[in-house]
Amino acid sequence: MGTVNKGADIENIIEVKDLHYRYKDDTHALKGISLSVPKGSRTALVGPNGAGKSTLLLHLNAINLPQQGSIKVAGIEVSPATEKEIRNKVGLVFQDPDDQVFAMTAWDDVAFGPLNMGLGRDEVKSRVEDALKLVGMWEFKDKAPHHLSFGQKKRVAIAGVVAMDPEVIILDEPTAYLDPGGQDVLMEILAGFHKRGKTILLATHDMDLAAEWADRIIVIKSGRTLAEGGKELLVNKDIVSQANLRLPIVAQIFSRLPEFTRDTLPYTVDEAVKAIRKISQKG
Ligand SMILES: Nc1ncnc2c1ncn2[C@@H]1O[C@H](COP(=O)(O)OP(=O)(O)O)[C@@H](O)[C@H]1O
Ligand SMILES: [Mg+2]
Incomplete structure (x- = not known):
């Protein structure tokens, strides 16, 4: 009732409870998954191919809606009624930039989110410029996304999310297809986000990336959570082998x-x- 609850010092910005999801072909991709992401954390969601990482992440941005179970983001229940609110709070960089980058030019693509948020023209312009410069894509601003390389499209997709300045930034296997320079740039961007108190959730099966970067680990497999905790999970041989991962x-x-x-x-x-x-x- 608005009073301070000492037990709740660690605030979870994302709470998923008993979430199920079945695709149209009857693939049961999420089988009662539950997990939480602490506010301000750098959480790595690790799990093998097909574990349900991408399916889960699409829920956190209200692209998939819960069929059973519940999701709360910043205290807001994800539902058809809260889609827009959720998308302003959560920026999702898709696994495949071809699913995300679709405007006529890179500039238009990055401007799409900020324009949709109802920001003024000058604010949109400056955000787009800052974001494209940040990811090293400013010189490509007038290019059509389908003339960019996969890694360049990924950078544009990241810029599009950065330009919206969301509370939570979620990245689905962001380093795949980025060259080492691109990966370093991404890590710097994420460090900047973290410093400003934002929450970052990153799905990966790259255990080295998780070890270097994360302060919180969630291991999932076959649509369920295997373990949640600190980085020590990355060297827990039982869990790591159960999840078909490696130390x-x-x-x-x-x-x-x-x-x-x-x-x-x-x-x-x-x-x-x-x-x-x-x-x-x-x-
Ligand atoms: N559009 C879809 N239609 C049917 N099945 C899907 C679709 N997308 C993913 N799946 C299935 O759902 C399961 C989880 O996939 P996904 O969430 O992509 O896993 P991950 O991202 O961890 O590799 C897999 O069995 C996959 O084949
Ligand atoms: Mg995936």
């Missing part, structure tokens, strides 16, 4: 060395460097 490469290397236990295993490059320094000092 992050750094963890794979260090797990061969008897000096390291599950609790001390490094999983990022920085942690690995520290661990090597420590060993070489002892030696």
Whole structure:
């Protein structure tokens, strides 16, 4: 009743409860999945191909609507009545930019969201320019998206979401098809978002990316949640093998060395460097 609830210090900006989804061909893609995403977190949604990641993410932007179960985003129940509100709060970068980028030019494409939000002309112009520059696509602003490479289209799709400045940014396998420079740019953009208190949810099966980037992990498989928790889940061999995933490469290397236990295993490059320094000092 509006009073402070000490137990609820960690506010979840996304709450999914017992969500089911069946495609028209009767594929039961989500089978009672439940999960939550803390506000301000960098959450990695990991799971094998076909786990239901993309199907789930399309719900968080009200493109798919719940057939059974419920979804709350920033306290708002996802339903046909709240579609527009949800889309202003949540920006989704699709797995396939061909499903997302469709306007006559890259500029028009990025302007589409901000225009739909009812922003003024000057505000739209400056947002589009900033976003295209941020992703390194300003010089391509007048090009037709179908004349861009896949990775370039992906950058335009990311710019389109950035230009809307949503509360939650969701990316479906964003690094696939991006060159290393593009991946670095994306990571910088996400770091900027995180600093401004936004929430980021990223679906991937790249365990190295999850290890380097995330502060929260959700593992899903066959339309259900296997585990939710901190980064230690990435080196939980049971869960990782159940989900047909692999340990992050750094963890794979260090797990061969008897000096390291599950609790001390490094999983990022920085942690690995520290661990090597420590060993070489002892030696
Ligand atoms: N449009 C669709 N029609 C029918 N089945 C689909 C469709 N999209 C996905 N699926 C099926 O739903 C399941 C989950 O797919 P998806 O959400 O794309 O998984 P992920 O993104 O984790 O790889 C898979 O079995 C897939 O084949
Ligand atoms: Mg997918």
